[in-house]
Amino acid sequence: MSPPVVVVAALSARMLAESARRAGWRVIVLDLFGDTDTRRASGMWYPIGDAASLSIDPHRVREALDAASRFPNVIGWIAGSGFEAHRDLLDDKTIALAPIGNTRDACDAARDPARFFALLDDAGIAHPDTQTHAPADTAGWLVKRASGTGGVHIRHAAKAAVANRDDYFQRHQAGRSMSALFVADTRRAAIIGFNEQLIVSHGTHPFVYGGALGNIDVPASLREQIARAVNAIVSRTGLRGLNSLDFIVDGERCFVLEVNARPSATLSLHERDGAMSLLALHTRLCAGAPLDDVMSNPLDPTSPMRGELIVFAERERKISPEFVQRALNLGWCHDIPVTGSVVAAGAPLCSVSAACAHGTPPATLRAELAARAATLLSIDTIRKSGHADLPLSR
Secondary structure (H helix, E strand, C coil): CCCCEEEEECCCCHHHHHHHHHCCCEEEEEECCCCHHHHHCCCEEEECEECCCCEECHHHHHHHHHHHCCCCCEEEEEECCCHHHHHHHHHCCCCCCCECCCCHHHHHHHHCHHHHHHHHHHHCCCCCCEECCCCCCCCCEEEEECCCCCCCCEEEHHHCCCCCCCEEEEECCCCEEEEEEEEEECCCEEEEEEEEEEEEEECCEEEEEEEEEECCCCCHHHHHHHHHHHHHHHHHHCCEEEEEEEEEEECCEEEEEEEECCCCCCHHHHCCCCCCCHHHHHHHHHCCCCHHHHCCCCCCCCCCEEEEEEEECCCCEECCHHHHHHHHHHCCEECCCCCCCEECCCCEEEEEEEEECCCCCHHHHHHHHHHHHHHHHCCCCECCCCCCCCCCCC
């Protein structure tokens, strides 16, 4: 029998596609970019929106899922980044393929600010002051979009234009930006690993996701705080499969920011040689397997620390065959644009990865990522004018 086929869909689905391939599945990819390595990991790619504006077109998603449903042995589709703004697709009965992930209600419970922060208050989980209306004095406050992703939806409230009805306000909390990748079975959760998020100011966007360091060593007290928070959230929302929790650490305390109710961009930082594909683990949990069965083998806390950094183009570039081949040969470049595509100044060019032994200072890994980014930018390409400078986040 031929292997199962799974459909993965996201703004940029390379990480999902590679994890699905590790599971031994054939992969159909739906995303905005169709990068070189994304296509290599898949049997077929469908464009589902506009990369320049980071917008998913629900009509194109439905058409692509309808086409994919005709393939033999297709088991369903997995929604990644970008579907926060299109949660109605998760319970759309006109779509022939079943979603493999959280229910619409679980996603709404995690993404609706009124529901989510009331849930945190009920569970006694610390979070920055949050409200749905603008404060009288906006100094020190942020405005966030509940359906946003990648940090491009976060602005300083004092500088923001009129708020969208999907916006909410949150007091800016200083500290170290982190996340926890976790799995859940609607009742309980287990943390896969902790990440330090690399947040960058990019153009007019002060809090853009620029990558992450994965398998970060954290104190036992922080690990316990986050484990309690994750389990309380899961038991109240019914989350299942792979998800991630964003939080800020300030000294001994942590403040929960949001839940990404889907496999996150940090997925690839925690894939381990010889271990089950994390997307396969996600699929088993979403099919109803209890957490104890899926997590029967304990995680190795001494696994290498891995990092990935998004490299933004310093000028407009037309991608040449030589650039693609050199990026592939380096072995640590990812999300490589296809030959002939144009990458605008300020847009993501590629991402780079690196790894260090467990216990290495995170600054060492950040320095290696920066050095690899500089190497990538030194690869010359053909200039072409006439494209807008628009920051994008994958």
